[in-house]
Amino acid sequence: MSVLSFFRRGPRAATSKRVLVPFTGGELDPTVLDAAIRIARAEDATLVPAYLMVTPFEYGLEAPLQREVAVAMPLLEAVEHAALRAGLPVDARVETGRTPTHALRRLWDAERFDRIVAPAPPGRGQGFTPKELQWILVHAPAETLILRPAPLNGRPAAVAEEEVA
Numbered sequence: 001m002s003v004l005s006f007f008r009r010g011p012r013a014a015t016s017k018r019v020l021v022p023f024t025g026g027e028l029d030p031t032v033l034d035a036a037i038r039i040a041r042a043e044d045a046t047l048v049p050a051y052l053m054v055t056p057f058e059y060g061l062e063a064p065l066q067r068e069v070a071v072a073m074p075l076l077e078a079v080e081h082a083a084l085r086a087g088l089p090v091d092a093r094v095e096t097g098r099t100p101t102h103a104l105r106r107l108w109d110a111e112r113f114d115r116i117v118a119p120a121p122p123g124r125g126q127g128f129t130p131k132e133l134q135w136i137l138v139h140a141p142a143e144t145l146i147l148r149p150a151p152l153n154g155r156p157a158a159v160a161e162e163e164v165a
Helices: 030-043 066-085 100-110 130-139
Strands: 018-023 046-054 093-097 115-119 143-147
Touching: 018 030, 018 100, 030 046, 030 066, 030 115, 030 143, 046 066, 046 100, 066 093, 093 100, 100 130, 115 130, 130 143
Parallel strands: 018 046, 018 115, 046 093, 115 143
Antiparallel strands: none
């Protein structure tokens, strides 16, 4: 799949249901992915994994950040393969912003979603902070589930950059 096919596209038809799974920080917990896949299957919806890429202020929002893209692409491909194995249509995204919540706002302004499944880190790992998760709950334009998986053996089980390479 080409790199360009992952970047934000225009709004979709209003008839298809869409389940958004936003994530950042180079990982997505398999428990969260499994839950999102089950929800999308139950809703007969398209799964929309969205990697939120933070762009520093010294760059324009659309600047190509090769290191971040190199992290995002294998993760999105792993998520896409899991969803396709489950028989779900997938419409992956990379969205940029100055913060993860800014990137989410930009995505929500451009597209419609019926459900949002946001991962909470199972410890002090990467991903959304408690403040960002609170912002998501307050501002989300659709029904929202924040899922915090339990750590396995004291270590979060995440689909991480190293594990999909």
